[in-house]
Amino acid sequence: MGMMTIGKLASATGVKVTTIRYYECIDLLPEPDRSKSGQRLYDQNAVERLAFIRHARDLGFSVKTVRELISLQVEPDRDCAVVDQIARRQLGEVRRRLTQLEALEAELKRMVSACEGGRIGTCSVLASLSDHETCLADDHAGAEVLASSPSLKA
Amino acid sequence: MGMMTIGKLASATGVKVTTIRYYECIDLLPEPDRSKSGQRLYDQNAVERLAFIRHARDLGFSVKTVRELISLQVEPDRDCAVVDQIARRQLGEVRRRLTQLEALEAELKRMVSACEGGRIGTCSVLASLSDHETCLADDHAGAEVLASSPSLKA
DNA sequence: CCTACAGTCTACAGTAACTGTAGACACAAG
DNA sequence: CTTGTGTCTACAGTTACTGTAGACTGTAGG
Structure with missing residues (x-):
């Protein structure tokens, strides 16, 4: 060993x-x-x-x-608050991403259930992608939520 | 215009x-x-x-x-099912990530609330990071969930 | 002992999806 | 006419790896 x-x-x-x-x-x-x-x-x-x-x-x-x-691990006499703060920041990020992902889930779910198998010309999925008015947050919100993630080569 | x-x-x-x-x-x-x-x-x-x-x-x-x-948009006569399938795949991915993020949130929350402001030497946050037994899924699960994401330069 | 074959080595190129930089030119306002 | 902002090209940098080539090493079977 x-x-x-x-x-x-x-x-x-x-x-x-x-x-x-x-x-x-x-x-x-x-x-x-x-x-x-x-x-x-x-x-x-x-x-x-x-x-x-x-x-x-x-x-x-x-x-x-x-x-x-x-x-930080190497200097065990320093104040734990630094570590705590890093963890809290991380938690904040995770929560932000959770919120965004939930919105995405809702929209994708809506898109998928709206699809009733016609021709592409009338496909509601593509329609809702084109339609930037009905977007979650119209101008600048959920960008890059999933983008460039290694586990998401859709 | x-x-x-x-x-x-x-x-x-x-x-x-x-x-x-x-x-x-x-x-x-x-x-x-x-x-x-x-x-x-x-x-x-x-x-x-x-x-x-x-x-x-x-x-x-x-x-x-x-x-x-x-x-696909360019050929509106093709079957809408292709588009639907892409959207479903995406929805699946989003759901997978949601699950992972929820687990991360739980663990981070636990870590943060366990921290009671002592010295780093006894910090429970660092302890739970070191402790790979209490890990979500022990050997290979939630990897790269947030990693390399542009909005997460923690 | 010899031969496969898996494991390891270095060094470097490639990946995704951009972002940032440098240096030059364009255009509108004062 | 100057100043400032916008635009141009081309290329390097970012993050966190992953993959490749070509050579060497260590081990198990015959």
Whole structure:
């Protein structure tokens, strides 16, 4: 249970091998020891740190913020309020996005149920997309809610 | 009300000037006419097309999908089911993300309310980030839900 | 011992959907 | 006529990875 290769670390944490190397590259993970042939060797510490990173990323914290959290971890005497504030900010973001997504869900649901299988020329889905008057918030609201998200290659 | 410059089009649709040029570059918008000095000139058609694009993007459709929808618009005799299916797929995605975000909200809320303002060394927020056992879905679930989203530079 | 074959290495290019920058030209108001 | 804002092109930068090429390493079977 001492040292493990990058592949083991990957399966232990659910983070892809390439992503681990990427994290090292951007100094989110420290450079690990190497075997005599040059392969990376990790210990239990690395597992914990990577799990921390992954969990924070899963919660939507940016890499920048994760870096911040890690640097805070190192100085355990500072005031906890900093961390609390970061978490609250994140919660605020999540709630904002929830609200937007709920609006999107409503509109998509309406679009789909309005479709009664005619020809495209009369398709109500396309009609409601064209119609920017009946839009949720007319000019500038729910932009980029889902856009450019890796899990949304619709 | 005939021809407008790119800036007018931008304010008419809420899409940034640079983004409009970008859409032209990736052939989402056709090349517009130019004034004798070379400035882009748009008509009401362009406003409608761009509004359509923006609305679809706001709803989370990828650029690729938007392109698909536009090409479908051109042939109004085809079966509406294609469009319906795209919208349903999108609705599915939105619902999946809603579920994930709700889980994230719950966890962040728990983290924040558990924080009682001590020192970082004992901070429960950092503790729950480190603790990958109490994670939502232990090994591979809510990854990249918010990650790399432009509106989330936490 | 030899041969597959999976795992690892580096370095770099590609992805999505823009955003920002630099330097030059255009147009309207005062 | 100047000032300021708008527009032009072309290209680099952003975020957080992912994928690829080409070479080496480590291991299990025969």
